[in-house]
Amino acid sequence: RAYVxxxxxxxxxxxxxxxxxxxxxxxxxxxxxxxxxxxLVGFGxxxxxxxxxxxxxxxxxxxxxxxxxxxxxxxxxxxxxAFNCGGLTVRSPYGAVGHGGHYHSQxxxxxxxxxxxxxxxxxxxxxxxxxxxxxxxxxxxxVIFFEPKWLYRLSVDEVxxxxxxxxxxxxxxxxxxxxxxxVAWGAQLAVMQQACAEAEKEGISCELIxxxxxxxxxxxxxxxxxxxxxKLIVSHEAPVTGGFGxxxxxxxxxxCFLRLExxxxxxxxxxxxxxLVFEPFYMPTANKxxxx
Amino acid sequence: xxxxxxxxxAVASLSPxxxxxxxxxxxxxxxxxxxxxxxxxxxxxxxxISSGHGSSAAHGRRxxxxxxxxxxxxxxPPKIADALVTREEGLELYEDMxxxxxxxxxxxxxxxxxxxxxxxxxxxxxxxxxxxxVKALKKDDYICSTYRDHVHALSKGVxxxxxxxxxxxxxxxxxxxxxxxxxxxxxxxxxxxxxxxxGEGIPVAxxxxxxxxxxxxxxxxxxxxxxxxxxxxxxxxxNGQFFECLNMAALWKLPIVYVVENNLWAIGMDHFxxxxxxxxxxxxxxxxxxxxxxxxxxxxxxxxxxxEAIARARRGDGPTxxxxxxxRYRGHSLADPDELRKPEQKNKYAVRDPxxxxxxxxLENGLASEADLKAIEKKIDEIVEDAVEFADASPxxxxxxxxxxxxxxxxxxxxxPDGKYRCEDPAFTAGTAEV
Numbered sequence: 001r002a003y004v005x006x007x008x009x010x011x012x013x014x015x016x017x018x019x020x021x022x023x024x025x026x027x028x029x030x031x032x033x034x035x036x037x038x039x040l041v042g043f044g045x046x047x048x049x050x051x052x053x054x055x056x057x058x059x060x061x062x063x064x065x066x067x068x069x070x071x072x073x074x075x076x077x078x079x080x081x082a083f084n085c086g087g088l089t090v091r092s093p094y095g096a097v098g099h100g101g102h103y104h105s106q107x108x109x110x111x112x113x114x115x116x117x118x119x120x121x122x123x124x125x126x127x128x129x130x131x132x133x134x135x136x137x138x139x140x141x142x143v144i145f146f147e148p149k150w151l152y153r154l155s156v157d158e159v160x161x162x163x164x165x166x167x168x169x170x171x172x173x174x175x176x177x178x179x180x181x182x183v184a185w186g187a188q189l190a191v192m193q194q195a196c197a198e199a200e201k202e203g204i205s206c207e208l209i210x211x212x213x214x215x216x217x218x219x220x221x222x223x224x225x226x227x228x229x230x231k232l233i234v235s236h237e238a239p240v241t242g243g244f245g246x247x248x249x250x251x252x253x254x255x256c257f258l259r260l261e262x263x264x265x266x267x268x269x270x271x272x273x274x275x276l277v278f279e280p281f282y283m284p285t286a287n288k289x290x291x292x
Numbered sequence: 293x294x295x296x297x298x299x300x301x302a303v304a305s306l307s308p309x310x311x312x313x314x315x316x317x318x319x320x321x322x323x324x325x326x327x328x329x330x331x332x333x334x335x336x337x338x339x340x341i342s343s344g345h346g347s348s349a350a351h352g353r354r355x356x357x358x359x360x361x362x363x364x365x366x367x368x369p370p371k372i373a374d375a376l377v378t379r380e381e382g383l384e385l386y387e388d389m390x391x392x393x394x395x396x397x398x399x400x401x402x403x404x405x406x407x408x409x410x411x412x413x414x415x416x417x418x419x420x421x422x423x424x425x426v427k428a429l430k431k432d433d434y435i436c437s438t439y440r441d442h443v444h445a446l447s448k449g450v451x452x453x454x455x456x457x458x459x460x461x462x463x464x465x466x467x468x469x470x471x472x473x474x475x476x477x478x479x480x481x482x483x484x485x486x487x488x489x490x491g492e493g494i495p496v497a498x499x500x501x502x503x504x505x506x507x508x509x510x511x512x513x514x515x516x517x518x519x520x521x522x523x524x525x526x527x528x529x530x531n532g533q534f535f536e537c538l539n540m541a542a543l544w545k546l547p548i549v550y551v552v553e554n555n556l557w558a559i560g561m562d563h564f565x566x567x568x569x570x571x572x573x574x575x576x577x578x579x580x581x582x583x584x585x586x587x588x589x590x591x592x593x594x595x596x597x598x599x600e601a602i603a604r605a606r607r608g609d610g611p612t613x614x615x616x617x618x619x620r621y622r623g624h625s626l627a628d629p630d631e632l633r634k635p636e637q638k639n640k641y642a643v644r645d646p647x648x649x650x651x652x653x654x655l656e657n658g659l660a661s662e663a664d665l666k667a668i669e670k671k672i673d674e675i676v677e678d679a680v681e682f683a684d685a686s687p688x689x690x691x692x693x694x695x696x697x698x699x700x701x702x703x704x705x706x707x708x709p710d711g712k713y714r715c716e717d718p719a720f721t722a723g724t725a726e727v
Contacts, residue, residue, distance in 0.1 A: 008560045034530035034566040035490055035558055063489060065534070 041067035048087035061094030097271030107238035131166030171218035177207035240268035422644035424594025436497035497522035499546035527558025547609035576613030588616030
């Protein structure tokens with residue numbers, strides 16, 4: 001009772017994410033929908049409300065905006081738990097890709113983080129992606145699963161066979177350090193790793209945390225880390241104003257105020273629509289991070 | 293095959309009252325007059341009251357060769373005076389189609405040489421639609437397109453240099469390099485965009501059409517009589533925005549023509565497998581506007597339909613939905629391996645190449661000689677080469693441009709503490725980051 005549907009998923013999708021699925025599971029379970037995002041997500045909600053696991057694919061996260069109204073579903077809340085659309089998982093490639101331009105590169109995670117009842121999950125590499133995706137599908141809440149498209153071609157990883165799930169709402173410390181805490185997610189982590197390596201040369205020991213789930217996010221882990229280091233930088237591709245970094249900064253400021261040695265820094269995209277030619281300039285690069 | 297039965301269906305198109313209006317319309321163009329004489333030969337598609345030459349059913353059977361020109365189906369051999377276009381018009385149409393084809397081919401070359409980047413969607417094969425429609429417009433009329441917009445821009449008059457520069461991302465592009473392939477805009481040539489999102493342009497075009505109507509009826513400004521054309525594809529016709537706009541346009545009788553470029557594929561989605569009622573022209577009727585189907589590989593047919601629909605809009609009689617059966621010879625974009633389309637289908641449309649067909653028509657009707665056409669091709673080659681050189685030589689946009697036009701304040705991020713525009717302050721955009 002699990003279905004995968006979306007635009008062009010049957011032949012494998014524009015990023016080959018779903019190739020082979022139609023052959024393995026049949027086209028009644030892996031099918032294309034016409035070009036209607038709003039209908040697609042709403043349709044997914046209907047399927048989920050009937051107890052199925054609907055895995056909807058939105059071809060590019062930028063196309064998710066027509067579906068926004070449907071995505072802020074609140075089904076369980078509104079119906080007093082009579083119905084829920086927990087079986088819905090919306091997968092979508094997001095983020096910069098080097099040549100996408102305005103409409104193929106956006107990072108809308110912040111918009112969805114503002115929706116109570118929704119979970120937003122972002123993996124940083126294939127093995128994480130598998131575990132997190134399985135967990136998202138099985139989670140009894142609607143989840144939006146953003147896949148950094150930059151990593152589709154670039155990321156190389158050993159993925160364990162078999163079924164495994166990674167816990168949602170758990171962040172992960174991927175590099176231990178003592179001087180400063182860095183928080184990021186998705187493709188940005190690769191950039192952060194570079195920055196950490198650069199900083200290491202100058203004797204700064206960085207602790208790098210992958211948030212993995214954006215809401216509900218692992219406040220305790222980040223708090224513990226900042227209590228250890230006293231400084232925090234948050235980095236994401238989306239524009240800085242109103243980006244999710246703001247939420248993290250505010251919460252940590254609240255919780256760790258007396259421990260902080262410096263203001264929390266956010267190294268993020270600029271407050272413009274995503275530019276085509278200026279992409280290298282717009283992105284929060286390793287240099288910008290290490291300067292911070 | 294399903295596609296051909298779709299094509300051969302006799303279309304209940306413009307309703308009788310419309311046809312009558314058009315036939316009595318003082319459009320003044322000689323081709324309308326000529327049209328009546330040869331409606332049987334030419335239309336194959338529409339019910340015309342005037343001449344009593346019935347409609348399409350007799351000519352419904354399509355064959356690849358016939359569709360190319362009106363010539364073979366005639367009762368009498370064509371004479372120059374009877375042709376559907378004048379020599380000048382014919383050459384103009386031919387030149388526009390060649391420009392479109394040549395430009396797109398050059399784009400492919402440039403892309404593979406990494407001069408151009410991003411997502412590029414080429415228009416090869418569909419030239420008849422752009423030329424047929426856009427060349428029937430006046431300079432003041434508006435068009436709204438999709439991501440497959442290079443040729444629409446060129447047909448509307450945006451210089452090839454500007455389009456090529458935009459594709460290269462240079463500051464001399466029509467949008468100063470900000471938009472790229474999918475987002476061509478031109479105020480001067482009334483091009484309301486290139487939209488990456490399918491269906492996004494349709495409401496925008498509808499709004500522009502409303503402006504015309506409002507100006508005329510409420511503001512009493514009769515100098516505004518712009519008609520708007522919205523171009524979009526078959527996949528878009530399953531999108532909510534399409535239906536919402538058809539409703540509004542018909543309700544308010546807006547001066548707009550909705551042109552569907554039905555090339556049967558939405559990336560990898562076959563139109564017949566995605567659409568419950570594949571005859572898109574029928575959807576017009578549901579909203580109270582005429583729905584017309586036309587052979588989009590024949591520029592003259594497209595042009596006739598275009599003229600009538602545009603005239604109808606300009607008269608104030610409301611919108612029309614025109615479905616053009618066409619085909620793209622290349623993949624969806626330059627990154628598309630195009631594995632899903634069968635060779636039989638591709639060949640079927642390859643022999644209906646609009647340019648080859650029109651060339652044949654011009655030659656057979658004595659409207660142009662081989663030499664004329666060769667001269668045009670050479671001229672276009674030079675224009676396109678020049679465009680590439682120009683684009684190559686053009687500068688990249690300065691970094692400060694990144695921050696411009698985010699807000700209405702012409703310099704985007706407002707005024708800095710020193711009283712100057714923020715983005716003019718080199719420190720604001722330079723930063724310490726290495727790019």
